Amino acid sequence: MQTETNTMKAIIKPTPQPDKDWEKGLTLTKVPIPEITDPREVKIEVIASAICGTDVGIYNSKQSLKDEMLSNPTPYVIVGHEFAGKIVDAGSIARKHLAGLLIEKSHENASLAGFIGKRNIDELANDPDLINVLKENFTVSAEMHITCGRCHQCRIGQKHVCQNTKIKGIHEDGVFTKYVKVPAENIILFKNGELPIEIIAFMDAIGNAVHTAQSVNLMGQTVAILGCGVQGLMATAIAKISGASKIFVTDASKPGTGATHEKIVEKRFSIAKKFGADHCFDVAIPEEREKFIKTVKSETNGTGVDVVFEMSGNYKAYQDAFEVIRMGGTISLLGLPEGDVKIDFSKNVIFKGITIHGIIGRKVFETWEVMRSLLKSGLADKILEAGFITHQLPLERFEDGFNAIKNGDGLKVILKP
Structure with a gap:
């Protein structure tokens, strides 16, 4: 009873x-x-x-x-x-x-x-x-x-x-x-x-971003982070504190919803820049997407970024990932898309020598101890501030x-x- x-x-x-x-x-x-x-x-x-x-x-x-x-x-x-x-x-x-x-x-x-x-x-x-x-x-x-x-x-x-x-x-x-x-x-x-x-x-969530960042050596690397929600923002902060040299962040506005361009710029992109992003782009706007790709190429001498973190779960972001990744680069996928996607593996993966990581959860308990160290070294204060x-x-x-x-x-x- x-x-x-x-x-x-x-x-x-x-x-x-x-x-x-x-x-x-x-x-x-x-x-x-x-x-x-x-x-x-x-x-x-x-x-x-x-x-x-x-x-x-x-x-x-x-x-x-x-x-x-x-x-x-x-x-x-x-x-x-x-x-x-x-x-x-x-x-x-x-x-x-x-x-x-x-x-x-x-x-x-x-x-x-x-x-x-x-x-x-x-x-x-x-x-x-x-x-x-x-x-x-x-x-x-x-x-x-x-x-x-x-x-x-x-x-x-x-x-x-x-x-x-x-x-x-x-x-x-x-x-x-x-x-x-x-x-x-x-x-x-x-x-x-x-x-x-x-x-x-919410260390569980921070751990997802830390695990994603653990998939590569970020020191001195150029990084594109696709998706500027909770995971994308956490990945931005971790990439910066881990020594990334340049960080490009994207998100996609949705007119008629809460995710308007103005709100993304005011909230998400503002925090991303506080966390260390060098450039932020709303790729739902064609001109912004074109600017994203041109900026990446310009700032990497036409090579492309070393690392892409896909955090959005949007298949359009997969297109952007293959567009900006350099030959021999690494793409780590955390976002959860629905349904199927068509990928030209010959063109986008094999001939480019790309490494792809699927990220699930946290490494037990390695990620937790890395998190503890990062948060105590100043990341926790940065998140709160x-x-x-x-x-x-x-x-x-x-x-x-x-x-x-x-x-x-x-x-x-x-x-x-």
């Missing part, structure tokens, strides 16, 4: 059904508070979560996400996968993992070292104060791609391409709520004050957050339970 004391507010999406329309939108409702049922799980109180492009796709009932969620066994899923929170409970096996993480962190903190003393992991895991100490000293996030640990990719250190990945907020309950359960091995600890909570809340976080809203006002993104006024929107 559900009561006010054992339920929580949550934003949910019904599981789609084959051959039936999947109604657009999300619903705020009451759901049971989750309890630990697996000894490997950690229960986390969500402090802040963030709306991701994938969440917008779920809101809009995007076909690719409908296909992905058809096999979900539950009647609905709690949406959301970017978050920061506090640990409030853990299963018996999870406590041992957390004890190990705490011992690693104790080298940086005398009071933690005092709490641990000379106890081993098993002794520490049985201490009734373990969870309270973690809650008082650390904010947490988590890798929300839940991997199997058994497939070939997992066993050779490529968990980010696990054959059996389940994603929180898509296949299993996510974070647009008060409490979420995550396997302990997916937890990342941040000591209090290490990074702003609002930044930790640029006004990249445009809205912080209570969970109940989630519609306002999604509408802000839709009408072009929102970039990164934070939701708080």
Whole structure:
């Protein structure tokens, strides 16, 4: 029986059904508070979560996400996968993992070292104060791609391409709520004050851009970043801090929507330039697209850029990528287009000697540690100072957050339970 004391507010999406329309939108409702049922799980109180492009796709009932969620066994899923929170409970096996993480962190903190003393992991895991100490000293996030640990990719250190990945907020309950359960091995600890909570809340998204940037050596390279949404802007900041010599950014306005030319210039391109972009172009305007290609050729002595990051998921951007990439260059694809695209592989890939990377998720946990270092070295301050976080809203006002993104006024929107 559900009561006010054992339920929580949550934003949910019904599981789609084959051959039936999947109604657009999300619903705020009451759901049971989750309890630990697996000894490997950690229960986390969500402090802040963030709306991701994938969440917008779920809101809009995007076909690719409908296909992905058809096999979900539950009647609905709690949406959301970017978050920061506090640990409030853990299963018996999870406590041992957390004890190990705490011992690693104790080298940086005398009071933690005092709490641990000379106890081993098993002794520490049985201490009734373990969870309270973690809650008082650390904010947490988590890798929300839940991997199997058994497939070939997992066993050779490529968990980010696990054959059996389940994603929180898509296949299993996510974070647009008060409490979420995550396997302990997916937890990342941040000591209090290490990074702003609002930044930790969308490190999942920053990690996608970092993983994209990790695909190449950016030092001294010319880079074209196609798509100036959240991922494109993050990639711009990371490319600059990683030593890119020239950065060309594009986006495409859509008259009649929130993504007007004026709004793109005022918001997205303004932040892109703060993050280090040298030139920005609205390629939906034919003259601007022509200017983009001419500027790239002019500033690279007719050679083309060394690297293209495709962050938009728009097939027209693929044409631009092949137009501006130099022979022997690298194209990394993060954006998620729908349907099929026709590519002349002989002309655009083979004869040009192009390397193409498909980017999915984050390298576990390499990308998280690279992120931590970049953010602490000044990137977090730059993100906050640029006004990249445009809205912080209570969970109940989630519609306002999604509408802000839709009408072009929102970039990164934070939701708080």
